[in-house]
Each structure stands twice: as C-alpha cells, then as structure tokens.
Amino acid sequence: MKNDKKKVHWLWLLLCCWTGSLSAASNEVQSIRIWPSPENTRVVFDLAAAPDQRSFALENPHRFVIDLRQHKAQSRLPAASGDASLIQNIRSSYTANNQTLRIVLDLSEKASANVFSLPPTGPYGHRLVVDFKGEQRELPVAQARAQRQPGRDIIIAIDAGHGGEDPGSIGPAGTFEKNLVLPIARRLAELINNEPGMKAVLVRTGDYFVHLNRRTDIARELQADLLVSIHADAFTSPQPRGAAVWVLSLRRATSEVGRMLEQKERHSELLGGVGEIIRDSTQERYLAQTVLDLSMNHSMVSAHQAATHVLAELGQITRLHRREPQAASLAVLRSPDIPSILVEVGFISNPQEEQQLRTAQHQQRLAQSMFQGLRRHFRESPPADSLFAQHRSREHRVERGESLSLVAQRYNVSVEALRQHNQLNGDTIRIGQVLRIPD
Ligand SMILES: [Zn+2]
Structure with a gap:
C-alpha cells in the first residue's frame, strides 16, 4: 500500500515535468530562406522545435501573419537569405504573456498561401x-501545343532534379547535385532547340524546388513526347561510378542502388515536399488502375527504347554503371501517358566523377550524347504527326529496276534536285540504297 502511494507520487511528478516541458517556451526562429520560382514563392523558417502556429492573411496593405506559440523572447529575426519581389519585408513582434512570436510578411500583392x-x-x-501561389506560369510551348498540326515539333520536357530546399546528393568536395544537373539540362535543351523538328522545355529553370508530381504535371501540360529527368547518383561508398538510365518498374527495385534511389526520392519529398509525403496507398491504387491502361504499356516500351539509345551514346563518352536500362518505382517516372526516363549522369559520391561532372566540357559532352540518343530514338520511332515522321516518309529505298529518273518522277522532283539532296555525283544508284526526297 505504502509502495503504491509512492508510485502514484512519482507518476504525478513525471506528469508535471512532462507537461511543464510542453508549455515551456522553447521555439526559436534560427534562419529564414526565400526561394522564388516561376510558380510560387516559398519562405522557409528554420526552427528549434516543431511549430505550434496559426496563420492568416490581411489586406490593405497585403500581409501574411504567422503566430508562433511556445516561443522564446526573440527581439529580432535573422536576416532572410534570398529574395523575391512578392516579399517586401519580414518583421516580428513578441508578446511575453502568451509567449507568441508574431511574424508579419509584407507582400507586394495579394497572394494565397499554403502553410x-x-x-x-x-x-x-x-x-x-x-x-505563396503565384500566377500560373506561361509555359513557353503553350503555343506549340495549341498548334499540334502535322509536321509539329517533338516536345521534350527536361527535368533537372532537386532544387531549392532539396540539394540532392552532396559530393565529397561539397558539390550539390541540384547545381550540377541544371547546367546539363540547359545544355541539352539548347541542343534540342537547335534541331529542326525538336523542342525542349525545362521543367525547372532555376534554384527552387518543384514537387515531383508537379514535374510530371508540367510535362503533361506540355503534351511532351518524352520526359527526361537528370540526376547524379550517390552511394554510401565512394567506389561506384558511371552513368545509368532508369525507367519505371511497376515493382519495387531489386538492386541496391535502385532501392537507394527510391529512398532518395522520398527524402527529396521530405526536404522540399508540400507537406504531404508521397501517399503510398493512393499511389499504388493509382498505379494499379493505370497498369490496366494500355497507354502505360506503350509509354513504358518507348521509354525503354529511348533509354537504350541514350545509354548507347553515353557509353561513347563516359563509363557506364549499368549497360542496360534499370528499372525502379519512381514517382517522377510515373506519368501513364508520357514516356519518362531518368538519367544518372555519374556518381557524385565518387571523387573523380564529382570533379569531372563539375567541368563545363564534360557537362557539354553528356548533353551532346543524350541529345544524340534522343534524336536517334525519335528518328527511329517518330510520333505520327511530327516533322520527323514526315521526313522519314520522305525517304525511298531503291528497288530492283529503279533508276534515278524513275524515282524523281515518282516523287515529282527533278533529277538534279534528287542528286543534290543526296550528294550524288552521277546517276548510279544501287539496290537497297536509301534516297532522301527533297520537299
Ligand atoms: Zn537525384
């Protein structure tokens, strides 16, 4: 009996300590980061503890107010890094009796916020x-999409992985993956845009985070023919090296690198996410439905073909980690209607590759080989209404008994034009030779 009383006493003491620590004003704003992007402006407060907060908007002038409860007295906020035209000023005031830090963001215009x-x-x-939600960005290919006429451009969405809050993998010399993949993506886009019949759009154009689902949404809005996501691999040991290309698997990855990649994608969501981590159950259900969809099959087959071509070209200029396309269950590859591939340009965790990946020369060579792989893929299997398809149909394979003048007649072009177009010196053509027919 005496013992029991003692126990109760101790429990009381414990409970008091526990609730006491809960009500102690412990939180603190440690730093503030502002990340502008074309679609929203993100403000991140680094805190000492999980926030107990409420927030609301005010008008005339436009402000956004956050009350952080359980907060220590803090006379001034740390200076924010980064800036955005929306955020004109960030100020604060502290109320001691209810231990609340009020943060006021002065805004240049009305903006709705997700906190x-x-x-x-x-x-x-x-x-x-x-x-803060900004205006929907003008997608540069909105026009191109509107005029999806025969002879259209093949649209390739290029997604530089990570960004903003999410640095991606970090190399031994301190290189951030997000900063490597963006210039490679830009170089690839430039090469594609210089190719008649192809058009590239960057999913991420600067240092900000784009949610994984939003990345595939952007590709869908563009009605892209392919989504290429660019990353640099990392592993727990420095040895692994070389490039690899990933395509969607409906099952979980079987290799260790693949499983790490899946984990990293989750980590990425945690770093830069929108408050909801990839919802497993809904995602799986979604996937189960789309598996029934034949378009998924088609997408996966073309993604595999594109991946094979890109690998073949990459193998000319860099070591390959795997010679075949690898399969993993990654959200960024899960557009049922858009073939998607993920290119790992090398291992940032390998000291030599990290150094190599930082050079403009190597970045250009990677972009060049990816471009050649993609072009080869689309030359081989162009979308039916594309300029590439038109060009392809304007080819003629010489058959037995055909002469140059006969072919010219058939396509209603002059012999001279045909000769010039194919750089022929005389009139001799051989069976099986492929002639390109001028327009
Ligand atoms: Zn990555």
Missing part, C-alpha cells in the same frame, strides 16, 4: 514552410 511544417531531415531541422 505546413516539415520534420527534420538531411541537413535541415524543423521547418515551417509558407508557399
């Missing part, structure tokens, strides 16, 4: 994220 907290992960601790 959520993120748990500690990777280099970051507790965070409070405020995403």
